[in-house]
Amino acid sequence: xxxxRGTVRDLRRDNRSVLLWSLYFNQPLSRQxxxxxxxxxxxxxSNVTRELISEGVVIEAGSVDSDGGRPRVLLRMNPDHxxxxxVDVGETRIRVELFDLMMTVRAKADYPLNPHExxxxxxxxxxxxxLATVLADGEVDAxxxxxxxxxxxxxxxxxAEVLVHGQTYGWDAVPLERLLRAGTDLPLYIDNGAKTMGxxxxxxxxxxxxxxxxxxxxxxxVGASIITNGSTHRGATSSAGEWxxxxxxxxxxxxxxxxxxxxxxxxxxEAVLDRYGLPLPGDDQETALATLIDAGTAPDASTTALQxxxxxxxxxxxxxxxxxxLINLFNPERxxxxxxxxxxxxxxxxxxxxxxxxxxSLRQPFAETSIELCRLGPDAVALGAxxxxxxxxxxxxxxxxxxxxxxxS
Amino acid sequence: xxxxRGTVRDLRRDNRSVLLWSLYFNQPLSRQxxxxxxxxxxxxxSNVTRELISEGVVIEAGSVDSDGGRPRVLLRMNPDHxxxxxVDVGETRIRVELFDLMMTVRAKADYPLNPHExxxxxxxxxxxxxLATVLADGEVDAxxxxxxxxxxxxxxxxxAEVLVHGQTYGWDAVPLERLLRAGTDLPLYIDNGAKTMGxxxxxxxxxxxxxxxxxxxxxxxVGASIITNGSTHRGATSSAGEWxxxxxxxxxxxxxxxxxxxxxxxxxxEAVLDRYGLPLPGDDQETALATLIDAGTAPDASTTALQxxxxxxxxxxxxxxxxxxLINLFNPERxxxxxxxxxxxxxxxxxxxxxxxxxxSLRQPFAETSIELCRLGPDAVALGAxxxxxxxxxxxxxxxxxxxxxxxS
DNA sequence: ACGCCTTATTTCATGACGTGATTTAACTCA
DNA sequence: TGAGTTAAATCACGTCATGAAATAAGGCGT
Numbered sequence: 001x002x003x004x005r006g007t008v009r010d011l012r013r014d015n016r017s018v019l020l021w022s023l024y025f026n027q028p029l030s031r032q033x034x035x036x037x038x039x040x041x042x043x044x045x046s047n048v049t050r051e052l053i054s055e056g057v058v059i060e061a062g063s064v065d066s067d068g069g070r071p072r073v074l075l076r077m078n079p080d081h082x083x084x085x086x087v088d089v090g091e092t093r094i095r096v097e098l099f100d101l102m103m104t105v106r107a108k109a110d111y112p113l114n115p116h117e118x119x120x121x122x123x124x125x126x127x128x129x130x131l132a133t134v135l136a137d138g139e140v141d142a143x144x145x146x147x148x149x150x151x152x153x154x155x156x157x158x159x160a161e162v163l164v165h166g167q168t169y170g171w172d173a174v175p176l177e178r179l180l181r182a183g184t185d186l187p188l189y190i191d192n193g194a195k196t197m198g199x200x201x202x203x204x205x206x207x208x209x210x211x212x213x214x215x216x217x218x219x220x221x222v223g224a225s226i227i228t229n230g231s232t233h234r235g236a237t238s239s240a241g242e243w244x245x246x247x248x249x250x251x252x253x254x255x256x257x258x259x260x261x262x263x264x265x266x267x268x269x270e271a272v273l274d275r276y277g278l279p280l281p282g283d284d285q286e287t288a289l290a291t292l293i294d295a296g297t298a299p300d301a302s303t304t305a306l307q308x309x310x311x312x313x314x315x316x317x318x319x320x321x322x323x324x325x326l327i328n329l330f331n332p333e334r335x336x337x338x339x340x341x342x343x344x345x346x347x348x349x350x351x352x353x354x355x356x357x358x359x360x361s362l363r364q365p366f367a368e369t370s371i372e373l374c375r376l377g378p379d380a381v382a383l384g385a386x387x388x389x390x391x392x393x394x395x396x397x398x399x400x401x402x403x404x405x406x407x408x409s
Numbered sequence: 410x411x412x413x414r415g416t417v418r419d420l421r422r423d424n425r426s427v428l429l430w431s432l433y434f435n436q437p438l439s440r441q442x443x444x445x446x447x448x449x450x451x452x453x454x455s456n457v458t459r460e461l462i463s464e465g466v467v468i469e470a471g472s473v474d475s476d477g478g479r480p481r482v483l484l485r486m487n488p489d490h491x492x493x494x495x496v497d498v499g500e501t502r503i504r505v506e507l508f509d510l511m512m513t514v515r516a517k518a519d520y521p522l523n524p525h526e527x528x529x530x531x532x533x534x535x536x537x538x539x540l541a542t543v544l545a546d547g548e549v550d551a552x553x554x555x556x557x558x559x560x561x562x563x564x565x566x567x568x569a570e571v572l573v574h575g576q577t578y579g580w581d582a583v584p585l586e587r588l589l590r591a592g593t594d595l596p597l598y599i600d601n602g603a604k605t606m607g608x609x610x611x612x613x614x615x616x617x618x619x620x621x622x623x624x625x626x627x628x629x630x631v632g633a634s635i636i637t638n639g640s641t642h643r644g645a646t647s648s649a650g651e652w653x654x655x656x657x658x659x660x661x662x663x664x665x666x667x668x669x670x671x672x673x674x675x676x677x678x679e680a681v682l683d684r685y686g687l688p689l690p691g692d693d694q695e696t697a698l699a700t701l702i703d704a705g706t707a708p709d710a711s712t713t714a715l716q717x718x719x720x721x722x723x724x725x726x727x728x729x730x731x732x733x734x735l736i737n738l739f740n741p742e743r744x745x746x747x748x749x750x751x752x753x754x755x756x757x758x759x760x761x762x763x764x765x766x767x768x769x770s771l772r773q774p775f776a777e778t779s780i781e782l783c784r785l786g787p788d789a790v791a792l793g794a795x796x797x798x799x800x801x802x803x804x805x806x807x808x809x810x811x812x813x814x815x816x817x818s
Numbered sequence: 819a820c821g822c823c824t825t826a827t828t829t830c831a832t833g834a835c836g837t838g839a840t841t842t843a844a845c846t847c848a
Numbered sequence: 849t850g851a852g853t854t855a856a857a858t859c860a861c862g863t864c865a866t867g868a869a870a871t872a873a874g875g876c877g878t
Contacts, residue, residue: 011420069825070873212645235740236621239774242737247730321656328651331644365648478854479844
């Protein structure tokens with residue numbers, strides 16, 4: 001285990017960290033603002049900022065009048081102090097994005113994937129190619145990249161060696177980090193895509209400032225990112241957040257996970273379309289679901305519409321029950337609904353979902369929870385992944401940039 | 410908000426705290442052991458222990474040979490440095506227990522309650538009388554009591570003023586702390602009974618050492634205590650852990666909470682007996698349930714037994730689904746089942762429950778979770794409540810013993 | 819232009835703290 | 849009795865946060 005707390009030097013690292021977090025999310029701030037926000041004395045803020053400025057992490061930018069006195073100097077993160085890369089390994093494509101420290105996109109690259117064949121090699125090659133492309137397009141040198149965050153579907157086991165168990169991918173204990181390591185020296189941070197997306201919403205979207213929240217993501221499958229004490233809950237082996245396989249109907253519909261009555265078997269996009277049964281236009285699930293929702297929420301009443309209404313009604317009821325379970329168990333201050341299917345449904349039926357959730361939850365915790373939609377759209381996985389190395393920087397635990405030997409025990 | 414981190418003095422408090430936690434759960438330890446366990450240098454351990462010994466929190470007790478060298482001096486918590494009181498406000502009685510620091514019982518007092526009438530005044534009077542009694546019986550002066558932990562049924566809202574919302578009690582926003590304050594000056598710590606019981610199991614029972622665990626409690630109702638990062642998760646308004654009202658059957662049995670299909674409506678003792686329907690011997694639920702379980706697990710096959718088997722079978726299936734939901738969502742390393750009904754069922758049917766849970770959970774997180782029974786019996790609520798002031802002592806955040814004015818903001 | 823006022827930031831002296839190195843303590847064994 | 853061994857305490861040093869005091873950087877009035 002790494003040494004962490006104890007010495008007076010760690011104290012400095014901690015203080016530096018709270019200062020950086022404060023600045024990152026509330027910039028620009030004057031030293032005085034920082035003193036107030038962090039509880040540190042002005043003297044300490046002065047010392048720490050001097051250090052940060054000399055390192056180039058923070059820059060002075062402008063100033064602001066102060067009613068007759070010396071103007072406040074505003075501090076900002078230096079967006080060019082380093083760059084981060086986010087990778088979204090999705091069902092149909094790999095997306096690689098290069099960001100500066102403040103998460104402005106500098107370059108992008110997409111690599112299509114065959115939806116029915118996710119060879120590990122393909123994915124690894126795609127990611128490596130993407131890294132090279134965005135670095136070239138963004139005109140950024142690899143040495144100034146803080147790290148690469150990678151959001152993948154399935155369970156990510158964070159052990160001595162990072163292993164990916166991709167249920168829908170047919171991946172079993174794939175040592176993704178090791179495989180990528182052969183092609184790059186950049187620090188790698190691999191995590192579940194739902195978790196990285198949740199972190200994106202937490203940092204920049206509907207979750208800003210929340211200490212306890214659950215971000216529920218509905219696509220073809222159903223997942224969640226659970227935020228406790230302001231950070232993502234990972235559980236014993238980092239697989240926490242598998243919301244989709246909560247049983248909402250004992251003995252109910254068979255789920256692709258092999259169990260029955262799972263939430264996913266009712267509110268996952270595939271399940272919703274399947275329950276509807278009738279053919280829908282469009283080649284892909286997204287178009288089909290949108291059509292179904294249009295039919296079900298339009299004010300007319302043809303035969304097919306009635307059936308659509310029925311399916312959506314049930315979907316809302318099941319989803320409400322699922323959300324209520326989260327509210328009762330976690331008592332979050334916010335529930336945030338996302339994923340492409342979640343957004344499609346939520347945009348039309350959020351009031352109904354809220355009502356269904358209320359019917360299945362206890363009065364007190366429900367009253368303290370707001371139920372909202374994701375604000376960053378369905379493509380925030382890469383953004384969230386890219387926050388992983390930023391998080392390390394803010395915490396002062398970032399790795400050294402170039403290949404450094406690692407000692408165990 | 411209180412100042413917390415920042416100064417070099419807080420560092421000392423933190424180090425002192427990790428040292429105390431280590432000692433509390435692994436005593437006796439030598440200074441050398443402590444140095445290794447906490448990561449602090451021997452010099453610091455020496456300094457901190459000197460302070461602790463001079464305060465009387467820690468004592469030297471015995472020594473141990475060291476292969477030819479100076480013997481190691483063993484350190485222990487001083488059990489008499491202070492006392493704590495735990496209160497269990499149950500359905501049928503109030504129990505008050507006085508413990509020393511190491512949780513040895515010094516005195517007990519019980520006050521019966523009318524199960525159908527839980528007047529606030531009755532409860533307050535009972536608690537106050539209990540405090541006086543145990544102090545007298547234990548021959549302990551009030552000034553040496555660190556605090557009183559009180560476990561109550563229902564949701565406890567930890568705000569500027571602690572409010573108790575007792576669903577089954579008919580309590581609505583009862584300012585229990587303020588009411589008790591009229592009769593005692595002791596520091597009070599009020600929490601939900603399921604949470605205090607969970608903490609008892611976490612500290613001294615089946616949960617020892619767990620970082621991520623869920624303690625599920627089944628009695629007449631169903632609750633849970635969720636442990637994340639080694640401590641109880643409370644959520645936004647401290648109502649987290651309401652496991653009983655998770656929907657396991659959309660549109661299912663009506664629950665006393667007003668919703669339908671709740672887990673509690675299937676596996677709560679009352680619900681199980683109700684589903685069985687036939688009359689059972691015994692005046693109380695406990696006897697009745699025990700009889701039902703006997704009938705359902707005996708190797709004969711009379712008509713009534715068949716029905717009992719069916720009811721238990723269903724119960725196990727629902728409970729398994731509920732547990733699976735916890736496993737999928739939290740990825741705990743341990744699930745601990747307790748409560749009087751939970752223990753009755755679990756003692757006979759734990760293998761079946763494990764199997765049912767496995768059927769409804771994902772392979773990977775299930776494989777990492779052990780499902781066990783509580784070890785402290787159903788009466789650990791008071792013990793757990795009494796740990797609340799101990800926790801403060803260990804964290805170095807205990808209040809001053811006698812009435813001290815409180816400044817806001 | 820000049821000094822005074824106001825406010826922001828830095829500097830300084832001080833007191834705490836943790837730590838490696840060095841001593842001292844407390845035994846065993848020959 | 850003295851050498852050997854291990855545990856604990858002490859010491860000198862470096863780091864840190866902080867309140868107080870000093871300094872910087874403007875505005876304003878004259």
